[in-house]
Amino acid sequence: MGFVWSGILGVLVDAINLVIAKLAVAITALLSILPNMPALPTPPSQLVAVEGWVAWALPVSTILAMLVFTASMYLLWYAVSIALRWAKVLRGNS
Amino acid sequence: VAGRLGGSGRGSSTLSRLYRGRLSPCVAGVLVAGIGWLALGVAPAKAFVGDPMTLPENQSLIQSVLQDIDNLPTIPGGWTNPATGSAYTAADELTGMTTAEMAAGSLPALGALGTVAIGGATLYTSYKVFSPLGKIIARSIFGDAGVNPSNYSFDAANPPFWTSYCTTGCGNTGSSSSGFCGASNCVQATACTSTCNTASFTTGSNGQIVSANGTVFTGCTLANPCWEASCGANTVCVGCTAQGEIHAGGSFSTVCTGTSRFALDEVYDDSASGSIIKVLNTGPGLCGSAAAAGDCFLLLRTAKQMRSVISSIKDGASGGSAPYGGTNAVKNVDVSSKFNPPSTLTQTDVTNAEQQCGATLGASTGTAAQEACRAALNYSVDPTWTPGSGSSSAGATVTIPGVSTGGASTALPFQIPEPTASEAYLDYIARLRALGYLGSVTVTDAGMGYPSGSAGAVLNPKSVIGVKVGSGSRIDVYNAGTGARVAFDTTTAPAVTPGTGTGATTSVTIYKVPDAYDPLANGGTVPGGTGAGGGINFTPLTSLSLGCKFPYGFVCYAEDVTGWFNTTPRAPNWTIDVPDLCMGSTCYTSGLVYTVDLSFFDTYMSWMRDIMAVAIIVGAVYTVAARLLGFDAAGDPGEAMDEASIF
Numbered sequence: 001m002g003f004v005w006s007g008i009l010g011v012l013v014d015a016i017n018l019v020i021a022k023l024a025v026a027i028t029a030l031l032s033i034l035p036n037m038p039a040l041p042t043p044p045s046q047l048v049a050v051e052g053w054v055a056w057a058l059p060v061s062t063i064l065a066m067l068v069f070t071a072s073m074y075l076l077w078y079a080v081s082i083a084l085r086w087a088k089v090l091r092g093n094s
Numbered sequence: 095v096a097g098r099l100g101g102s103g104r105g106s107s108t109l110s111r112l113y114r115g116r117l118s119p120c121v122a123g124v125l126v127a128g129i130g131w132l133a134l135g136v137a138p139a140k141a142f143v144g145d146p147m148t149l150p151e152n153q154s155l156i157q158s159v160l161q162d163i164d165n166l167p168t169i170p171g172g173w174t175n176p177a178t179g180s181a182y183t184a185a186d187e188l189t190g191m192t193t194a195e196m197a198a199g200s201l202p203a204l205g206a207l208g209t210v211a212i213g214g215a216t217l218y219t220s221y222k223v224f225s226p227l228g229k230i231i232a233r234s235i236f237g238d239a240g241v242n243p244s245n246y247s248f249d250a251a252n253p254p255f256w257t258s259y260c261t262t263g264c265g266n267t268g269s270s271s272s273g274f275c276g277a278s279n280c281v282q283a284t285a286c287t288s289t290c291n292t293a294s295f296t297t298g299s300n301g302q303i304v305s306a307n308g309t310v311f312t313g314c315t316l317a318n319p320c321w322e323a324s325c326g327a328n329t330v331c332v333g334c335t336a337q338g339e340i341h342a343g344g345s346f347s348t349v350c351t352g353t354s355r356f357a358l359d360e361v362y363d364d365s366a367s368g369s370i371i372k373v374l375n376t377g378p379g380l381c382g383s384a385a386a387a388g389d390c391f392l393l394l395r396t397a398k399q400m401r402s403v404i405s406s407i408k409d410g411a412s413g414g415s416a417p418y419g420g421t422n423a424v425k426n427v428d429v430s431s432k433f434n435p436p437s438t439l440t441q442t443d444v445t446n447a448e449q450q451c452g453a454t455l456g457a458s459t460g461t462a463a464q465e466a467c468r469a470a471l472n473y474s475v476d477p478t479w480t481p482g483s484g485s486s487s488a489g490a491t492v493t494i495p496g497v498s499t500g501g502a503s504t505a506l507p508f509q510i511p512e513p514t515a516s517e518a519y520l521d522y523i524a525r526l527r528a529l530g531y532l533g534s535v536t537v538t539d540a541g542m543g544y545p546s547g548s549a550g551a552v553l554n555p556k557s558v559i560g561v562k563v564g565s566g567s568r569i570d571v572y573n574a575g576t577g578a579r580v581a582f583d584t585t586t587a588p589a590v591t592p593g594t595g596t597g598a599t600t601s602v603t604i605y606k607v608p609d610a611y612d613p614l615a616n617g618g619t620v621p622g623g624t625g626a627g628g629g630i631n632f633t634p635l636t637s638l639s640l641g642c643k644f645p646y647g648f649v650c651y652a653e654d655v656t657g658w659f660n661t662t663p664r665a666p667n668w669t670i671d672v673p674d675l676c677m678g679s680t681c682y683t684s685g686l687v688y689t690v691d692l693s694f695f696d697t698y699m700s701w702m703r704d705i706m707a708v709a710i711i712v713g714a715v716y717t718v719a720a721r722l723l724g725f726d727a728a729g730d731p732g733e734a735m736d737e738a739s740i741f
Contacts, residue, residue, distance in 0.1 A: 007614075017631045024634030031640060037647030040654050052664030056692075056699055062707035064656050066714035073718045 169466060178462050186466035507589040510602070512582035513558035513571050515549075519606040522558045526602065530592030533600040540605040547617030548577025553607045560605035563588040568605065663703070665693040 043051075054060060084090040168187060175182045508529055513522050523535050540559050544550035550559065550572035562568040566588045573580050590599045612618075642650035672686035 013630055020630070020632060021634045024638055027635075027638060031638075031643055034643035034645075037642045037644055037650060039642075040651060043658050047658070048661070049664070051659050051661045053666045054659065055661050056663040056665050056696075059703040059707040059710065061660050062703075062710050064660055066710055067656075070714055070718055073722065077722050 175462055175465050182462070182466045186462040190463035190466045507591045509587045510561055510563050510569070510590050512587075513561065515579070516554050516557045518554075518556045519558050519604050520556070522561075522604060526590070529590070531590050531599065531602065532592060533598065533602060536601065536603045538603060538605050539608040542607060542611055542616070543574065544572060544577030544616075548572075549579050550577035551616040552613040552618035553611075554613060555607050555609050555611045557607045558604055559607060562603040562605075563590055564599060564601055568603070570605075663699070665691065665696055665699070667691045667693065 051060075081090055169182045171181065173182060174180065175186065511522075511525055511529070519537055526535070542551070553559065553572075559572055560568050560570045569582070569587065571580060571582070572578065590602070592598065640646070668690055670688040670690065672683060672688070674681055674685065675683040
């Protein structure tokens with residue numbers, strides 16, 4: 001009996017995997033239609049030197065990491081808040 | 095806290111508006127740390143050791159290495175110690191480094207003090223040093239040199255110190271406070287004092303020396319010359335009017351010090367031979383005979399001072415000697431301003447550290463500990479450095495395993511990699527190719543005799559279960575008797591030599607699960623139908639490459655721009671080249687070049703960056719938590735105090 005159940009479950013998983021794979025193919029095809037963004041120019045060497053000086057005076061990597069963390073948390077909260085408002089846990093737009 | 099104590103509700107106060115204007119703890123942390131940084135505007139220069147390091151920029155690294163005994167540098171395994179003929183031992187390294195550090199009188203280990211404790215103390219001290227007394231205290235703590243190198247004048251009681259690395263023919267090796275004059279006349283301090291011939295020069299209108307071709311030597315007089323033809327080409331005579339003054343002209347630059355002097359002729363950083371500075375007297379030397387190229391290696395007082403000189407020469411506007419361009423070109427540089435002692439260490443401290451770390455190992459190898467100390471420091475600051483490549487490291491023949499010292503370069507051998515669980519043999523072959531293996535691969539079906547239900551029995555078809563290199567023994571990934579996964583012993587795994595040259599591995603055999611093998615019929619109970627072992631697979635979605643497409647490509651821009659600023663910290667360093675001020679044939683300023691280098695702040699700035707990072711992290715996390723969770727522990731400080739009572 002265990003083998004039968006295992007086989008049925010395997011077929012379901014295979015079907016889900018197939019849907020996921022085809023969905024990925026569809027997304028890839030859609031993205032291939034979109035135009036590429038032009039690449040940014042290479043920063044001048046003088047700017048690179050000054051950036052090193054700034055990083056010498058300030059913990060730039062930490063500042064950037066915290067900016068990314070803060071932005072990510074706000075975006076995550078924005079997404080979660082939609083579900084919470086739908087569940088009537090939150091009210092209003094904030 | 096103010097909100098809790100007061101809470102009188104003065105919501106319109108300036109402080110309240112600031113707070114409500116989102117003066118977040120994050121920003122406040124940066125401000126506090128920045129104030130601390132500005133307040134501690136005193137050079138934190140501290141002990142360092144003159145050393146035979148190869149890169150002038152690495153002084154701060156050397157300093158930090160010596161200061162932090164929790165992170166003693168180590169030597170790559172397999173390097174041969176020329177002092178013993180065998181590999182360096184851990185005891186050699188520990189003894190050498192510890193002795194050098196103790197001799198240098200360096201700071202105690204930062205790790206032992208604790209970063210948090212340092213941060214708190216520094217912030218507190220930052221406030222205190224606003225006062226004049228605080229500045230004096232800070233100066234006494236961090237060094238006596240101040241921040242302006244030009245403020246330093248030579249101390250006759252503490253003269254520059256010379257160390258000679260002579261490999262052949264030098265009459266004197268070791269250290270001296272007056273220079274050397276031996277068989278090859280490397281550098282000489284006291285001769286030529288009164289034998290100079292000034293006939294080829296005339297006196298200028300203001301008493302200066304003027305050469306036959308009209309060149310004016312500022313700062314020199316015939317009665318007190320600084321350069322004499324009779325001393326030979328590229329040589330220097332004495333008679334400087336002040337200690338530390340610079341006289342440039344002809345084909346050399348002259349450094350005059352309290353007790354010794356020599357021509358900085360063809361001075362450059364000789365990294366290849368492991369010396370800091372190399373002086374080549376290509377013509378008759380101070381004592382009348384020439385030194386052969388490569389004979390003499392001089393270390394002036396401390397490595398950092400000489401590196402500053404070299405840096406100044408390199409950054410000069412008129413060439414310089416190889417490898418920095420030019421041949422016997424004049425380098426009119428302000429060398430004296432580079433001779434700033436950066437610490438209160440005595441010369442004995444520095445010399446002891448140098449010697450303990452192998453600074454006098456030029457002519458012969460030192461003790462195992464000395465060799466180990468020097469090798470460890472060099473390798474720590476420059477991973478590409480290998481000893482034994484120059485004459486200053488005589489006898490330091492080093493054998494590095496796996497690296498060919500002659501002939502065409504070849505790729506390094508690698509140990510056969512371990513097949514991962516259920517790794518398909520095609521993927522494994524791709525890994526071998528990526529590592530550089532170019533030989534043939536033979537794929538063979540394995541006999542699947544593993545016990546039902548074991549790890550080996552439930553493998554997918556085509557999975558790798560064994561590998562063999564050449565005619566060597568087969569390495570099984572699963573135990574033939576139990577079917578259990580076998581630990582891949584990387585210490586005994588055979589090596590694969592990539593490439594097609596002599597000795598290259600030409601064949602690898604892979605043993606795989608047969609294509610028709612059914613794991614479900616052998617105890618496999620993993621769901622997923624024919625995709626046994628996988629379950630729901632989100633990889634196609636998670637591995638999507640979104641690229642930088644319109645309209646969401648701005649994210650790529652943001653990543654690029656932030657990447658620009660996420661660079662390695664680098665101390666501000668620039669050169670100010672003052673144009674010559676001449677009227678007619680008289681020049682009042684000539685070749686003035688000033689180099690600003692804040693690298694002596696490196697250690698201190700590293701501390702400050704760490705402190706600011708802690709403040710920023712705590713502030714950012716608190717701010718996010720407070721905004722998202724409604725957490726407001728401190729309340730509004732503006733409600734507790736009236737700004738009228740403050741301002």
